[in-house]
Amino acid sequence: MPADDDDAWAGESLAAFLEVVLVLLMRAGFAATHAASAPAVPADLALLHHLVNLGAASVAHCLAGHAAAHSLDPRKVGGMWLPATAREWQAAAHGWSAAAASTAVLGAAAAGRMHLAGHAAAAALHAGLVLPLLARWRGSGWARQDAGGGVAVHAAGGAAALAASLLLGRRLVFPRELEPSWRVQAPAAAALGHALVAAGAAALCLPAPRAAAAALNSALAALGAVLAAVLLAVLVHDEWQPYWTVLGVLQAAVAGVVTVSSGANIFTPGVALLVGALGGAAGAETSRLLFRIVVEDPAGALSSHLACGALSGLLPPLLGSGGGRLPGQALGVAAALGVSSAAPALLLAALRAAGFLRTAEEQRQHRRAAQPRGRDTAFFRRLYPRGERVAPGVDYDDFF
Structure with missing residues (x-):
């Protein structure tokens, strides 16, 4: 084999390895952010839910998701597949990374609130059926320009998270009954969590062509989002509370990386800065809106991933940067959001009817509030x- 091919495969294998590692750190970042930002939920319970979510998603992807996304050969269903070449291993690593990242967004909206059965079932459905379907649609031309998974990973996970949030309803808390350990917030853990989530979102661009351009544009988008969030907080909303402002800025950085992800490998650096600023502003304003209507979103599953992921899929054709025509891209985004929200909604509605949607504490608080x-x-x-x-x-x- 020519030396150039060996070097190319070595580089792609390193990119796949880094992607897997950074996505695992992204999962840890979601857990840290959720535990630090939602003091009414015990950190150990939130961590357990994230672990169950990851385990169920991994099992479903290995047993059915990988085969459904790449081949309809029934002999490969049930985990009976083995990549034969380095490129097939890289594709398998990227597929698992996408499933782990998207189900992390889903889990972040319901950790500490949804029953373990709900977490396992929703993650398995999303990784084993929904994401493979979106991968096949992308291959057919719908939302073709999606280098970093802005639509198929972030927006899809956010749509599933929205369905879970709506079915769970508002989280009910009696503040005077919170344990003292639950009242303590950990700003350092929340900051580290947002940073890890941003790094994991950028890592999903590594397998794409022109990975170096995607990495640079992701960093520039995060910086543009930070500047936009600070200007909005200080000049428009006239608010400066160190703890909440810093967390909002870090969450905006995640929003910037997500917004640029679909076209991260084709945007110029200047466009990436502007796209990041737009995403940071959109994420910050969506977060404020969710707070005012009392929708809990501690890890940015709805503001940073759903809203900005959907926006990400529309920007490449809007900015004339390639990626096909706007109608086809918009149709792909709408289809992804519809399927990703409808499938878990039906599943979780059935679980709620059976009494397996909320945790025991959530059910107790809702019964108490009704009196x-x-x-x-x-x-x-x-x-x-x-x-x-x-x-x-x-x-x-x-x-x-």
Whole structure:
């Protein structure tokens, strides 16, 4: 074999190895971010849910997802497949990385709240059926330009996370009953978590052509998103709370990397900066909107991955950077969002009917909130007595 081919395969194998390692760190980042940003949920329970999510996704991908995405040969279903060449191993590594990253987004929206059965079933369905279907659609021309998985990984995982969040409903917490250890927030852990998530999102671009350009553009997009988030916080919203502002800026960096991901290997550096700034602004504003309507999104599954992932799929044709025509790209994005949200919605609705959707604590809090408390029968006013802080930095009157 020519030396040039050996060097190329060695480089691709190194890229696949780095992708797997960084995606594993991305999973750890989601767990750290969730545990640090949601003090009402025990950190050990959130970590257990993330581990079950990853395990179920890996099993489903190996047993059915890989074969469904690359071949319909029934002999390869059930894990009975073995890559024969280095390129096939690299494709297998990339497929598992995409499944692990997308199900991490799904798990981040429900960790600590959804029953273990729900986590396992939703992750298995997403990795074993939904993602392979999206991979085949991409090969047929829908949303063809998706180098870093902006649509097929981030937006798809975010759509599934949205379905889970809507079926779970608002998280109900009685702040005075929280254990002291749950009240303590860990800003360093949350910052490290967001950084690891951003690195893992950028790593999904490594197998794409022009991986060096994708890595550079991902870094530039993150910086552009940080600048946009800071300007929005200081100049537009006139807010400067060190803890929340820093976390918002770090979450915006993730949003920037996700927004540039679909075209990370074809954008110029200047365009990548602008795309990152747009993604950072979109993620920050979506996060504020979700907070105001009381939708919990501690790890940015909805603001950074769903909203910015869908935007990412539309930008390459809009900016004239290639990737096919806008109607086909938009159709692919819409189809991915529809399938990714409908499949888990049906599954989780069945689990809710059977009583296996929420954790025991979640069910207890919902039953308790449904009981009238004196004359004040408004749903959330029964949960939070007047004068009590319902979230750090938010007063009762502002919240309602």
